[in-house]
Amino acid sequence: MPKTKPDAYQEFIKGLWRENPVFVQVLGMCPMLAVTNSAENAIVMGGATFFVLVGSSCLVSALQRWIPRQVRIATYIIIIATFVTVIDLSLESLLPRLHKELGPFIPLIVVNCMILGRQEAFASRHSVRLALVDALGMAIGFFFALFALGSVREILGVGSLLGVNLFGPNFEPWVIMILPPGGFLTLGLLLLFFNWLKERKEQLLRRLDAMEAQGQ
Numbered sequence: 001m002p003k004t005k006p007d008a009y010q011e012f013i014k015g016l017w018r019e020n021p022v023f024v025q026v027l028g029m030c031p032m033l034a035v036t037n038s039a040e041n042a043i044v045m046g047g048a049t050f051f052v053l054v055g056s057s058c059l060v061s062a063l064q065r066w067i068p069r070q071v072r073i074a075t076y077i078i079i080i081a082t083f084v085t086v087i088d089l090s091l092e093s094l095l096p097r098l099h100k101e102l103g104p105f106i107p108l109i110v111v112n113c114m115i116l117g118r119q120e121a122f123a124s125r126h127s128v129r130l131a132l133v134d135a136l137g138m139a140i141g142f143f144f145a146l147f148a149l150g151s152v153r154e155i156l157g158v159g160s161l162l163g164v165n166l167f168g169p170n171f172e173p174w175v176i177m178i179l180p181p182g183g184f185l186t187l188g189l190l191l192l193f194f195n196w197l198k199e200r201k202e203q204l205l206r207r208l209d210a211m212e213a214q215g216q
Contacts, residue, residue, distance in 0.1 A: 008129065008130060008133045011130055011133045011134045011137060012133045012134070012136060012137040013137060014137060015134065015136075015137025015138035015139070015140065015141040015142075016137055016140060016141045016144070017141070019138075019141075020141040020142075020144075020145065020194075021114045021138055021141055021142045021145070022141070022142060022145035022146075023145060023190065023191060023194040023195075024194075024198075025114070026191070027112075027113050027114040027117070028049075028112050028113070028114045028142060029187075030105070030108065030112075031045050031049070031105050031108070031109075031112070031146070032145065032146065032149060032183075032187060033180065033183040033184065033187065034105055034183075035101075035102055035105050035146075035150075036146055036149040036150035036153055036183060037150070037153055037154070037157070037178040037179075037182075037183070038150055038153070038154045038158070038178070039147060039150040039151045039154050039161055039162050040098065040150075040162055040163070041098065041101060041102060041150060042146040042147050042149065042150025042151070043143075043146075043147060043150070044091070044095065044098045044102065045102060045105065045106075045146055046142065046143035046146040046147060047143070048084075048087045048088075048091065048106055048109060049109055049112065049115070049139060049142055049143070049146075050139040050140070050142075050143055051083065051086075051087050052080060052083040052084055052087060052109050052112075052115060053114075053115050053118065053135045053138060053139045053142075054132065054135045054136060054139055055083045056076070056079050056080045056083050056115065056119060056123075056135075057118055057119065057122070057123040057131045057132065057134065057135035058123075058128055058131055058132050058135070059079050060075075060076060060079055060119045060123040060124055060131070061123045061124070061126060061127060061128045061130075061131035061132075062128050063075075063079075064123075064124045064125070067124070072120070072124065073116075073120070076116060076119040076120065076124075077110065077116070079119075080109075080110055080115055080116065080119070081110045084106070084107060084109045084110050087106065087109075088106045088107055091106060114138065114142065118134065118135060118138055122134045123135070145190075148190060149183070149186055149187060149190060152177075152186050152190075153177045153178055153182055153183065153186055154178070156173070156174045156177040156182075157173055157174055157175060157176070157177030157178035157179075157182060158173055158178065159171040159173050
């Protein structure tokens with residue numbers, strides 16, 4: 001049976017929802033919990049991860065025929081580390097305050113299992129075009145998850161979003177939300193919410209299938 005060629009649109013959409021790296025695959029938990037105490041930090045980390053994932057996926061796909069299988073993982077890590085170094089030095093030069101706040105978590109993008117996994121599972125097996133589409137979908141999905149978590153924690157823990165006060169001087173911040181326990185709690189609730197949405201969608205599809213079967 002011939003192998004079905006991947007559809008670019010479906011490859012893009014899967015990272016946003018169906019195979020979201022955080023809410024479905026539960027990958028990249030280290031930055032999710034460590035740097036999302038504010039929406040600003042989440043945006044910078046999401047942007048850095050976006051740059052690394054898209055750049056490394058395109059390069060791995062372009063070089064796949066010249067990378068020996070015996071050293072492919074080491075080669076992927078070198079490629080990823082190169083892009084991480086570029087974004088790390090760029091942030092240090094352009095956004096020194098945020099670079100200092102994120103600390104070692106920018107260099108740790110090198111060992112983000114989501115990025116290495118996309119190189120091994122997809123970029124090394126498909127064309128540059130499909131690798132780019134897959135990386136864009138996964139990177140945007142990861143960015144959305146980071147921003148969602150960072151926004152909820154900042155709004156409840158500080159009473160602001162991106163530095164803009166939302167509730168006035170009488171608001172009593174939930175300080176726990178910007179501490180590590182708040183990260184675990186918020187992530188757990190978001191995972192519960194998205195799993196509930198997924199279950200609702202599956203129930204709806206089963207009902208539609210049953211109605212169609214009855215109609216026949």
